[in-house]
Amino acid sequence: MQELFVIPDCRVITVESVGAAGLHVAAQVKHSHADCPSCQRPSQSVHSRYHRHPADLPSLGNAVHIKLLVRRFYCRNPICPRRTFAEPVPELLSPRARRTRRLAGAQGRVGVTCGGEAGARLLRQLGMPTSADTVLRLVHALPLPECAPPSVLGVDDWALRKGCSYGTILVDLEAHRVVDLLSDRTAQTLTDWLKDRDTVTVIARDRSTEYARGSALGAPGAVQVADRWHLLQNLRQMVERWLAGVHGRLRRLPPVSGGAVARRTGGYPRSRTEAAATADSRARRHAVYEEVRRRVAAGEKLLTISRTMGLARGTVRSYAHAQHFPERAVREAGLGILAPHREYLEARLAEGNENAAALWRELQDRGFAGSAKQVRRWLNQRRTGPAKFTPHKWRPGPSEAASTLAKGPFPALISPRQLAWRLVQAPQSIDTAATEALARISQDPEVAKGRDLVRRLAELIGRCGVGSDARPANPSAVLDSWLKDALSCGIPAVETFAAGVRQDEAAVKAALTMPWSSGQAEGQVNKLKLIKRQMYGRANFDLLRRRVLLAA
Structure with missing residues (x-):
């Protein structure tokens, strides 16, 4: 019995099963004397006896209570x-405790993993029943882990409430664990934390100016490393804003191949009502665009315009920087089951065959198992005119037909976001359609100059990535050359971006020469999000911080 039920400093007397209530273990303390808690003098003079009834760890699936x-x-x-x-x-026990120390530790660890309500439900099944509030109280009582002072620190932000309040996560990049959570993302808070820890020699961060200032003030001797992924993301965002401003001009450029015909880029409206609804929607967006431009010209700030007009900040920013009204980009429909027959369909369409039923019958002879409706949907995106037997009430009038064609005499152009993605990617990794779109917009002298600068920087960042064998011999010299060209290129968006890189030049150069990045911090933020959502996003900062640190 003693071997089966081991109770520290105690001797087991009896074990009794009480059915659904589990097991009751009678025990008493082994020692014949005890030390006074105040004066530490031992005593053997017994005044009286009484029983305590703490809960203990379960045995063989049964709840255990000790009669001590x-x-x-x-x-x-x-x-x-x-x-x-x-x-x-x-x-075994804390003073006045109703559970043993080992049971409290086990219940607290379940709370760290599952949270309050979920932990309480799980503990009932494991023979350690308790309430959700007690689970959280035990989590708060667990001691925080002690870890060695970090020397390589990763810094990133996380959302306590997205769009409203943010905090800072600090990660030891060598030990791969969270060091601490801060309640905000200001420079002063980071400075105060770093001043108490003089072991930090490297700080990997995103390109936030708050973190840059906080790192410089709190650890002036540490090397700051800008994250390469964030640098590439900032580059893509700059390209997207720049191309959104000139997209109206770029849509009027002809295709490089020169053989394209003005084809529809979307299905014909099924009724005049739908065409009118589309026109009304465009008119409303155009009115909003004009109002944003008017407010910007009057000197209002973008954030003020966003709040006053109830628009997203990104929408206000794109309207403010657009030289022309940004039309909605048209996306090419996917092929799906028609993919193996694409070349054949394109060839027949080039010959002038726009009969969907005939094309479907031809594809059936080639092994196509789909329906005529799929061929008709594909063809409706590419017709030069209505189908021969289209009812008259569904045929567009002259003005409506003109609106269904791509704006101007040339095909539609993919959106600024898609163009930006293609520009920062390696040329060999993009498909033929994207290559043709980039060649088309590169006819614009400004875009041609900006494209070369963007690709030079994107290639430099890619070559300096971890594990890359193509790292240049002197990345700092390559960056200096790029900055010199970018700052004098004459493109305002690129010059502004280059000025920001120049301001953070030391951290950017460190990113190109050192292996550290914020990748681990981003992964820890994902883990933090999981823990936060286990508590339905309602945990206060103290509980969330404790759970993250205990789970590290």
Whole structure:
């Protein structure tokens, strides 16, 4: 029995099964004396006895309760303020506790993993029942882990409430664990944290000016490393804003191949009502665009315009920087089951065959198993005119037909976001359609110059990535050359971006020469999001911080 039920400093007397209530273990303390908690003088004079009934870890799936016989001793020290005291069992129980230390630790660890409500439900199934509030109280009682002071620190932000309040996560990049969470993302908070830790020699961060200033003030001797992924993301965002401003001009450029015909880029409206609804929608967006431009010209700030007009900040920014009204980009429909027959369909369409039924029958002879409706949907995106037997009420009038064609005499152009993605990618990794779109917009002298600068920087960042064998011999010299060209290129968006890189030049150069990045911090943010959502996003900062640190 002693081997089966091991109770620290105690001797098991009996074990009794009480059915659904589990097991009751009767025990008593082994020692014949006890030390007074106040004066530490031992005593053997027993005053009285009583029982404590703490819960313990389950056994064989059954809940366990200990019936512990506790003695109360006289303190014979005449100057001690105590007259009697209960014998302590420090390894087993805390004073006045209703559960053993090991049970409290197990329940607290379940709370760290599952949270309050979910942890309480799981503990009932494991034979350690308790309430959700008690689970959280035990989580708060767990000691935080002690870790060595970090020397390589990753810094990133996270959202306590997205769009409203943010905090900062600090990660030891060498130990791969979270060091601490800060309640905001200001420079002063980071400075105060770093001043108490003089072991930090490298700080990997995104390109936030708050983190740059906080790192410089809190750890002036540390090397700051800008994250390469964030640098590439900032480059793509700059390209997207720049191309959104000139997209109206770029849509009027002809295709490089020169053989394209003005084809529809979307299905014909099924009724005049739908065409009118589309025109009304465009008119409303155009009115909003004009109002944003008017407010910008009057000197209002973008954030003020966003709040006043109830628009997203990104929408206000794109309207403010657009030289022409940004038409909605048209996306090419996917082929799906028609993919193996694409070349054949394109060839027949080039010959002038726009009969969907005939094309479907031809594809059936080639092994196509789909329906005529799929061929008709594909063809409706590419017709030069209505189908021969289209009912008259569904045929567009002259003005409507003109609106269904691509604006101007040339095909539609993909959106600024898609163009920006293609520009920062390696030329060999993009498809033929994207290559043709980039060649088309490169006829514009400004875009041609900006494209070369963007690709030079994107290639430099890619070559300096971890594990790359194509790293240039002197990345800093390559960056200096790029900055010199970018700052004098004559493109305002590129010059502004280059000025920002120049301001953060030391951290950017460190990113090109050192292996550290914010990748680990981003992964820890994902883990933090999981923990936060387990609590339905309602945990306060203290509980969330404790759970993250205990789970590290």
